[in-house]
Amino acid sequence: SQKIEQNSEALNIQEGKTATLTCNYTNYSPAYLQWYRQDPGRGPVFLLLIRENEKEKRKERLKVTFDTTLKQSLFHITASQPADSATYLCALASSSASKIIFGSGTRLSIRP
Amino acid sequence: GAVVSQHPSRVICKSGTSVKIECRSLDFQATTMFWYRQFPKQSLMLMATSNEGSKATYEQGVEKDKFLINHASLTLSTLTVASAHPEDSSFYICSLAGGGETQYFGPGTRLLVL
Numbered sequence: 001s002q003k004i005e006q007n008s009e010a011l012n013i014q015e016g017k018t019a020t021l022t023c024n025y026t027n028y029s030p031a032y033l034q035w036y037r038q039d040p041g042r043g044p045v046f047l048l049l050i051r052e053n054e055k056e057k058r059k060e061r062l063k064v065t066f067d068t069t070l071k072q073s074l075f076h077i078t079a080s081q082p083a084d085s086a087t088y089l090c091a092l093a094s095s096s097a098s099k100i101i102f103g104s105g106t107r108l109s110i111r112p
Numbered sequence: 113g114a115v116v117s118q119h120p121s122r123v124i125c126k127s128g129t130s131v132k133i134e135c136r137s138l139d140f141q142a143t144t145m146f147w148y149r150q151f152p153k154q155s156l157m158l159m160a161t162s163n164e165g166s167k168a169t170y171e172q173g174v175e176k177d178k179f180l181i182n183h184a185s186l187t188l189s190t191l192t193v194a195s196a197h198p199e200d201s202s203f204y205i206c207s208l209a210g211g212g213e214t215q216y217f218g219p220g221t222r223l224l225v226l
Contacts, residue, residue: 009153032213034213034214036217041203041220041222042219042220043116043118043205043207043217043218043219043220044156044205044217045217046113046214046215046216049213049214089155089156093213099146099158099161099171100158100215101158102155102156102157103155104153104154104155105155
């Protein structure tokens with residue numbers, strides 16, 4: 001069955017360092033992969049989308065990589081700040097018309 | 113991106129009560145909206161896809177007679193939890209597809225059934 005794993009349930013790093021979150025998937029061939037941010041008691045907020053034919057995508061301090069051979073995406077936040085503390089979800093879809101499947105999320109804490 | 117609102121933000125009710133949750137698109141006409149449920153420390157699980165003017169499509173294991181969805185217009189979808197029980201307590205979130213692959217989520221509704 002299709003499975004998405006975000007390897008770390010929680011990640012705690014020092015302010016200013018680069019946070020790296022991992023998303024692995026099995027039994028799936030996604031057309032694209034997305035990363036969302038979710039704060040406690042709130043709905044997810046879209047951050048970045050990367051397609052299967054793209055290796056890397058950047059947006060300000062955020063960088064996403066997508067390796068369809070390894071079936072893995074890495075999500076990086078450079079120069080991390082306490083305000084970056086949240087749960088980050090990866091999500092996959094096999095096409096624009098298909099439903100999105102979410103990982104269980106990684107709770108990121110940035111300590112001052 | 114699209115702005116999505118949900119009402120109410122929090123509901124506490126007695127077991128057996130029916131609860132209606134509204135999801136509104138404030139600046140986008142959405143032919144398709146999605147309803148998710150999220151239990152503590154778990155990810156979002158898609159419950160159903162709401163289609164304007166037609167019946168909702170439910171995911172496997174989701175009872176359509178229990179979770180009634182009505183997509184009354186291009187800006188409003190409602191989810192009614194019929195005869196709610198404590199196990200229905202959860203965080204319910206709606207979203208809409210904003211014309212591409214991205215989904216825009218509402219702020220969520222916390223349901224607590226006593």
